[in-house]
Structures are given as C-alpha cells and as structure tokens.
Amino acid sequence: MEVGFLGLGIMGKAMAVNLLRNGFKVTVWNRTLSRCEELVEQGASMGSTPAEVVKKCKYIIAMLSDPPAALSVVFGKDGVLEQMCTGKGYIDMSTVDTVTSTKISEAIIEKGGRFLEAPVSGSKKPAEDGQLIILAAGDKSLYDEVMPSFDVMGKKAFFLGEVGNGAKMKLVVNMIMGSMITAFSEGLALADKSGLSQTTLLDVLELGAIANPMFKLKGPAMIQEKFPTAFPLKHQQKDMRLALALGDEVEVSMPVAAAANEAFKKGISLGLSDQDFSAVYQVVKESSAASKV
Numbered sequence: 001m002e003v004g005f006l007g008l009g010i011m012g013k014a015m016a017v018n019l020l021r022n023g024f025k026v027t028v029w030n031r032t033l034s035r036c037e038e039l040v041e042q043g044a045s046m047g048s049t050p051a052e053v054v055k056k057c058k059y060i061i062a063m064l065s066d067p068p069a070a071l072s073v074v075f076g077k078d079g080v081l082e083q084m085c086t087g088k089g090y091i092d093m094s095t096v097d098t099v100t101s102t103k104i105s106e107a108i109i110e111k112g113g114r115f116l117e118a119p120v121s122g123s124k125k126p127a128e129d130g131q132l133i134i135l136a137a138g139d140k141s142l143y144d145e146v147m148p149s150f151d152v153m154g155k156k157a158f159f160l161g162e163v164g165n166g167a168k169m170k171l172v173v174n175m176i177m178g179s180m181i182t183a184f185s186e187g188l189a190l191a192d193k194s195g196l197s198q199t200t201l202l203d204v205l206e207l208g209a210i211a212n213p214m215f216k217l218k219g220p221a222m223i224q225e226k227f228p229t230a231f232p233l234k235h236q237q238k239d240m241r242l243a244l245a246l247g248d249e250v251e252v253s254m255p256v257a258a259a260a261n262e263a264f265k266k267g268i269s270l271g272l273s274d275q276d277f278s279a280v281y282q283v284v285k286e287s288s289a290a291s292k293v
C-alpha cells in the first residue's frame with residue numbers, strides 16, 4: 001500500500017517510520033522540510049508540498065499539532081484540497097475538535113474524496129512500537145481499506161460512527177488524563193512537603209485501586225524533576241481547552257478539568273510548553289512556593 005504522510009513531529013515521525021518498516025511505500029511532507037531527510041534515508045519519498053503528496057498517493061495521513069495546523073495544511077496554498085479528487089482518502093490523525101474535523105471532512109467530500117478522522121491514544125513509545133489506540137470516525141469504507149496501516153500503527157482501532165465522534169472521544173480521554181496528572185503532581189508535592197518518601201508513595205499507588213501505567217511511567221522521572229518530552233505540555237493544554245469547549249457545548253460542568261487547564265496555562269507562561277506534560281509538577285511546586293511568600 002502507498003500512503004502519503006503529512007507532519008513529522010514526535011508522533012508523525014514514529015508512525016511513518018513504522019509504516020516504512022512494515023513494507024508500506026511512504027511519501028512524506030513536513031512544514032520544516034529538513035525533517036523529511038531522516039525518513040528519506042529510511043526509504044521514504046518526499047513531496048515538496050501537501051498538494052504534491054496528495055497528487056501522488058491514494059491515501060494520505062496527517063498528524064499535525066492543532067486545529068490551525070490541520071486547517072492550513074488542507075485549505076492553504078499548495079494544500080491538500082488542490083489535488084483532492086475522487087478515489088483519494090484523507091485520514092487526519094491529529095487531535096482536533098469536532099468543528100475543525102467537520103470543516104475538513106466537508107471540503108474533502110466536496111472535492112470527491114473520502115474522509116476519516118482517526119486521533120490516537122498513546123504517546124511517543126506506543127507510536128514507535130505500533131501500539132497506539134486508534135479512535136476513528138467518518139467514512140467506513142475508507143476505514144476498512146486503510147486497516148492494514150492501522151494494524152501497523154496501532155494495537156486496536158475503534159470505529160465510532162460519524163465525523164466528530166473520534167475527536168470527542170479523544171478529547172474526553174485527554175481531559176481525564178490532564179486532570180489525573182495534575183492531581184498526581186499535587187500528591188507528589190504533598191507527600192514531599194509532609195516529609196514522606198515520594199518513591200514509597202509510588203509503590204503504594206502501584207499496589208492499589210488507582211494504579212495505572214501513566215503514574216508508573218512518569219512518576220520516577222517527575223520525582224527527579226525530569227520531563228523528557230513525549231507529549232508536549234502545550235498540546236495537553238490545547239486538549240484541555242478543546243475538551244472544556246465541548247463541555248460548554250453540551251453543558252457538562254467540569255471544575256476539576258478547568259483547574260487543571262489553569263495549571264497547564266501557567267506551565268506555558270513559565271516556559272514549559274515544549275517539555276512533557278508531566279512538567280505540570282513544576283507548576284504545582286512553583287505555586288506552593290509562591291503561596292508561602
């Protein structure tokens with residue numbers, strides 16, 4: 001199968017490499033074109049614009065940072081729409097909101113193409129290992145046709161129905177995750193300031209009902225105040241913001257998520273945007289220090 005791949009950030013690069021390793025022919029494009037070189041060394045072809053990639057490939061996958069990026073790659077100059085036509089399928093795996101996904105879907109369909117949104121749960125390592133959880137919605141025939149690529153990139157794919165349901169499911173999951181890591185950070189800070197061992201806290205958590213892979217994976221590095229980036233904090237804040245907007249729309253009150261969003265916003269103002277989202281621990285620590293003054 002030949003696929004185009006637009007966006008070679010942390011996730012896109014790992015996913016495209018996986019496709020190459022598993023025998024797919026891949027044509028890549030990235031806004032910063034130099035990031036394509038590593039993929040070309042591993043056997044990919046390169047397009048100089050999104051339109052060029054669409055012209056060449058029947059199936060095109062996008063993995064872009066946020067709604068403005070997803071929209072500009074489709075609607076911008078030399079963008080996806082310029083070469084979209086009957087017979088082609090566009091699969092947007094970026095985390096965006098329903099409005100963005102619907103706009104893209106309508107434009108692709110108007111040009112005769114088919115559209116699938118397919119955001120993913122799982123981070124850098126699952127992307128490298130082909131262990132993502134794929135939350136797809138949109139054109140079922142396209143979903144069935146690109147399943148061989150989902151089998152390579154993920155451990156499980158869900159088909160959730162109409163466009164928007166994939167985006168919503170992803171935002172619900174990340175809203176929970178962002179609230180959890182903030183509560184976890186407060187727990188680590190509280191244990192430390194109370195004279196308890198944070199390592200022992202991790203051991204206790206691991207044995208009980210709230211044990212989870214995220215605390216286990218991130219906890220030891222957080223204790224050492226190390227935040228190697230897998231999921232950038234700025235993207236977690238984007239997801240909290242989009243989830244809160246969804247909550248407004250459907251009138252669900254989310255005070256815990258709203259508080260966590262404030263912590264991520266503070267993280268951005270402290271210069272932590274490109275650090276891992278677990279760096280929200282720094283925000284919690286900073287706030288405790290500030291409240292003492």
Ligand SMILES: NC(=O)C1=CN([C@@H]2O[C@H](COP(=O)(O)OP(=O)(O)OC[C@H]3O[C@@H](n4cnc5c(N)ncnc54)[C@H](OP(=O)(O)O)[C@@H]3O)[C@@H](O)[C@H]2O)C=CC1
Nearest residue numbers: 007008009010011031032064065069094095123230231235
């Ligand atoms: N990292 C993670 O753990 C996970 C991330 N996600 C989601 O996947 C998406 C990608 O995440 P990730 O790879 O971490 O993000 P990165 O920040 O590493 O990469 C973002 C990508 O988007 C491109 N981009 C940004 N703005 C524009 C623009 N205006 N026009 C064209 N391209 C643009 C970047 O290009 P350039 O190189 O030129 O900057 C880069 O290729 C996000 O929606 C994120 O929320 C989902 C699951 C896990």
Ligand SMILES: O=CCCC(=O)O
Nearest residue numbers: 095121122123174231
């Ligand atoms: O969107 C990012 C999700 C990160 C994860 O699932 O670990």
